[in-house]
Amino acid sequence: MKLFKTLGLGLLASALTIGGAAAQEKTVKIATEGAYAPWNFTGAGGKLEGFEIDLANDLCGRMKVKCEIVAQDWDGIIPALNAKKYDAIMAGMNITDKRLEVINFSLPYAATPHGFGVMKDSPLAKLAGTGTTVSFEKDSEGAKKAIEAWKPLLKGKTVGVQGSTVNSQFLETYLKDTIEIREYKTTEQHDLDLTAGRIDAIFAGHGALKATQEKPEFKDMVVAGTGMRGGLLGRGVAVGMRKDDAELKKGFDEAIQAAIKDGTIKRLSEKWFKIDATPQV
Amino acid sequence: MDFAFMRDAFLTLIGGVPLTLNLAFMAVGLGAILAMLLALMRMSGLKVLDWPAQAYVFVFRGTPLLVQIFLIYYGLGQFRPTLQEWGLWVFFREPYWCAVFALTLNTAAYASEIIRGGLQSVPYNQVEAARACGMSGILLFRRVIFPIAVRQALPAYGSEIILMVKATSLASIITMMEVTGLAAKLISQTFRAVEVFIVAGLIYLILNFIITRIIMAIEWWLSPHLRRPPAVEPRLEAAHV
Amino acid sequence: MQQLSYFELVGFGPNGWGWALLTAAGMTIAVAICGFLAGSVVGTLVAWGKIGGNLVIRSLADGYTTVLRGIPDLLVIYLFYFGGSAALGAIGSLFGADGFIGVPAFVTGALAIGIISGAYQAEVFRGAYQVVSRGEIEAARSVGMHRWLMFRRIIAPQVLRYAIPGLGNTWQLVLKESALISVTGLVELLRQSHIAAGSTRRPFDFYLTAAVLYLLITWVSTYLFQRAETHSMRGMRRAS
Known part of the structure; x- marks a missing residue:
């Protein structure tokens, strides 16, 4: 049994070091679906592309953080956020009351009928x-x-x-x-x-x-x-985040407001949707 | 853990049990017929029959069931005009029949090997004895070979049935609302994955427990020669174990 | 956009998915091997619990195999994916970590396969152990071998020899189970085919390719297991 204790502690220690290292670099992990064109989809050879991929890179630039975008099945996208698989969701997700019970949203960055x-x-x-x-x-x-x-x-x-x-x-x-x-x-x-x-x-x-x-x-x-x-x-498509992540919400809200203001969202949505999907305030 | 929620989840998911069982038993039933055919082909001693059967078993046992389901459901959708011409589209249009078809083809590959094992386990001297009594053909098969083979194959076939009940969960991926499908839907409404999956697991456990008991009962009923006479064995309850 | 031919589609050209599919097949093999090894560890422990444990350990081990064999693998994977990570997160925050203990999909997948296949491997090991003759164990004891040495020199080599056919079957199972890991987002063979099918609207071509690649892996590994079996039985041949 001693072996197990050592093993368990070792595993835990290494897991903690990984967690610590990630926190230092300030990487925001964003989940998308990768199968919801043109919001986000997987192009030839398996590369993620789409409106939200472009937008995420833009927003992360504004927030001055490193972003890592991962694909995740839509089915489990909210539970996995709360299970801390990643920090944010950008997957064409609308703000609804039901979702607000379990996660938080940024300001909407797009809205289509x-x-x-x-x-x-x-x-x-x-x-x-x-x-x-x-x-x-x-x-x-x-x-x-x-x-x-x-x-x-x-x-x-x-x-x-x-x-x-x-x-x-x-x-x-x-x-x-x-x-x-x-x-x-x-x-x-x-x-x-x-x-x-x-x-x-x-x-x-x-x-x-x-x-x-x-x-x-x-x-x-x-x-x-x-x-x-x-x-x-829903009230428009927004970034989903865990409820306790107030700092991240502030960062995204400011970045989105800036992106709406300088026309980035209009430009990107016209590129991908052929319509202006800027949310009307 | 929220037990009131889990009770509600249980009541919701139980609604998927009929479809789960329906899929499993349709597949096992149809699969048994195909499996019997394959086993006879394998044992025919004719290369033209033996080879295709071997290839079939190799392909269906060597690829994941999920791939087979996708290939049949989405893959065949690519050939709709041809299938419509052949009048088969009515069948492949329905996700239910696609699921039954995929599960049937899959279980037949496994079951054919079980049946073959059962048939081969029939001791030759028993067949000879039956021949000596003048039995042959269908009578020999019905009275001697079949009962012995079934008895031999039943435990393995029982596991196959359990595996099929478990495999029906994959039908949820092609829009079937059986237990797992309902579970996924419930999660999308409540976002409580762990509780819902535990309840779903519990339902499958109960189903499989009942099926195992039924198969054990059939086994017991089919093998009276292995039971000790009750007069010699005073501890009656032991006979049921 | 003109219709690409099948070989352009799965080839290695600019519009081809060839490399993506091959990388994904490599991922399938990697996750299956890791899962299989994790399952061997779990299986050995459970088999040991079933053979040598006291009543509590024995019923725990029995409960484990019954539950794992009674519920769909897809559920186990889902449960492990959501539950395991949440549990680890909770343990992490207990120790003051910032909550984010990222468990990569690969690790979750391999562990989930390990937990599932462990239940099957436990039975294989237990069956193989029972074939090891009592006399050999008694002989080992009589020459004064202690437990660990006896396990290493007498039990393990023989159990492994008898277990190879059973392990071969479990490996096939693991390989096919790895396809289910696709639901957790790990880009292995099936998920990559799924992505390609959705993106190109050519589902048949890609699922068929996936099936062929799975068959290829199965075929090669069956051959390897057969080689291992003949190799391990080389001392036994004279007797038969």
């Missing part, structure tokens, strides 16, 4: 409200009416959505009895199943839908129905 993606020849392409947007914050009644207007066409259809997202919560809350909801691990997977014809539509952020349309296999995909903002869909 959410809606359906369908194939051009699908009857769903004529979904009510295509081309318009409505916000739960500003016009809650109008938003609910818009959802009602979808229902006749959506009845009995299968809709793919990424699990554990504001999008899946939105469908669960408003359309549970109208459609069959199928939850996927990544948006890339529901995109594959949309082209494979296993599902009739996908529900995602407009930024992600735009990026999907860019791919040759999806040139026949269109964005359908009213674009939705606010409410369950």
